[in-house]
Amino acid sequence: MDDILDGYGAYMNPSLARTYRFMGLNHAEYTGQGAVVTDADGVDYLDCAGGYGVFVQGYRHPRIVAAAHEQLDLMPLSSRVLVSPRQVELAQRLQELTPGDLSYSFFCNSGAEAVEAALKFARASTGRSLIISTEGAFHGKSYGALSVSGRDLYQTPFKPLLPDVVRIPYGDLEALQAVMSDAVAGVIVEPIQGEGGVIVPPDNYLPGIRDLCDKYGASMIVDEVQTGIGHTGKLFAIEHSGVVPDLLCLAKALGGGVMPIGAVVGRPWVWRLFDSSPLIHTSTFGGNPLACRVGRVALDVTVEEKLPERAAELGAWFIPELKQLMTRHPRLIRDVRGRGLMIGIEFTAPGVGGMVMSELFQRHVLAVYTLNNERVLRLLPPLVIEKAQLETVLSHLGAALDQVELVADDLWESTAD
Ligand SMILES: Cc1ncc(COP(=O)(O)O)c(C=O)c1O
Structure with missing residues (x-):
């Protein structure tokens, strides 16, 4: 097809095709x-x-592409019966590189899936249901992630969303203090709001959330899907604040520009949901050897370069x-x-x-x-x-x-x- 946008219009999304055409993106x-x-x-x-x-x-980093080729030739997807050394290698590297006692990783395929997992882990580990999120936040478009995102345009047509979600202004510790209670399972926040307009919060914001979560026994969920893996001048943006979250969501650049991958890294106490069943939360493609091998090399490249x-x-x-x-x-x-x-x-x-x-x-x-x-x-x-x-x-x-x-x-x- 000469005009790709004709194809977008004919086979996928006519409205998107019109938008791209209007903006000259053809x-x-x-x-x-x-x-x-x-x-x-x-x-x-x-x-x-x-x-x-x-x-x-960058695009097609040679070391990351070479690792992908090698793994592709060996075993791109998991048998899911035999155990996976590639998963362990990436999880170990994440334990070493993430702050504090962030110890365990769960692997999935996207940012939204990482957020879904974090919300479930927060609820199960606290036995509570209330989640606090922020206005302007973007956490993805699957139901749970959408429910904690902060823009009505994307939520309204899909209601009812997840219950027990309260949205407060970003960067406002007093607003958080006002809604904190013993019913709160977790507070989910981006260290810098990306899709909200690159909003950098005041310096005391993330430490303040940490303190309030500690005071009320809630989990602090930090979504680094966009900020993570180096953009802000630290490997993880949360490191600027000295705070250790309970759950850290990663995706995007963890895949080295080559593979889709998502991850949640958590402290031991939020991992106790797996005590009830080791298979309480799973994903068929999550943690596949190709993505994990690439993720591991992507981290090495980021650190070494x-x-x-x-x-x-x-x-x-x-x-x-x-x-x-x-x-x-x-x-x-x-x-x-x-x-x-x-x-x-x-x-x-x-x-x-x-x-x-x-x-x-x-x-x-x-x-x-x-x-x-x-x-x-x-x-x-x-x-x-x-x-x-x-x-x-x-x-x-x-x-x-x-x-x-x-x-x-x-x-x-x-x-x-
Ligand atoms: C902070 C943040 N969280 C979650 C997501 C959702 O990631 P994905 O599109 O991979 O589901 C995004 C995507 O832009 C994001 O910026």
Whole structure:
């Protein structure tokens, strides 16, 4: 088919096809290397979207691809009767690398599945049902994960959702204090809200949640599906706070840009649900040898190539550069924020983000706005990106903003607040 979007329209999702067409996103991806994606016509794009957090180690990292090939030739999926050394290797590495006494891993295939598992573990280990979540949160779109996410648009058509979920403002410890009680099974939180618009909470927020969870015997569930594996300048964003959660959800970059994988890592006390049955929570494909082998090598590559440190260094230079663009375009940009190379640019009006995204795309730079906050363009590039490539992004972003200044008057005046 010449036009891939015709195929999207005919066979998958006509509404998505129209949206992509409207935004001019009609170029077929073909291959990728490092921080560059190449389309079917051989055009290179600098990737600052990073698959929404998947490509920390870049596209087709040679060590990770080689490990995948090797495992593919041996045993990609598990017999599920014989035991799996690949699972043990990844689980051991996660125990070594995660903070405190996070000890045990459960493997699944996606972020939403990791969140589902964490919610079940929190309920079973406390014998309670109430879950506290936050406004603007994104935890996935399966029923449990959707129930604790923070945007009505995605929830309303599917109600009733999971009962006993209370949503409070993000970053607000007083609001949390007000709803905490002996009925709370868990508090689920992202260390930096990704889809909510790259919201960095106050420094005392995560330690405050820890204290309240300890006081009331609730579990603290930290969702690092997007922040995890290096983006914020630490392997896990929670490390910036010194807090040890009870349950840590991972996915995206744990798969090294090669395989889908999800994981929940937990402290011993939340693992006691398995005492009632070792098979109380399972997944056919979860923990398959191919994904686990790749996950293990992805962690090794991230640590050995010092990718979190690289994110911290590049971010310390890049964020101030972006702030200078804000000074040049106060009419368009309201805020630039983030940590390491997880960065959000908040615009003054809805719609500006989409226009900037489209202008960037025409200049062959990939960036997307956040799912729960369309005002915020998110930059989440592979951590192997070169400084020179980020300089190119800066100059294209400057040109894109100049262009939007010219054409956005009407939109801006009608919608800015
Ligand atoms: C913080 C967070 N949690 C969970 C998810 C859901 O992950 P998945 O799309 O793999 O189900 C996402 C996806 O963007 C996410 O950003």
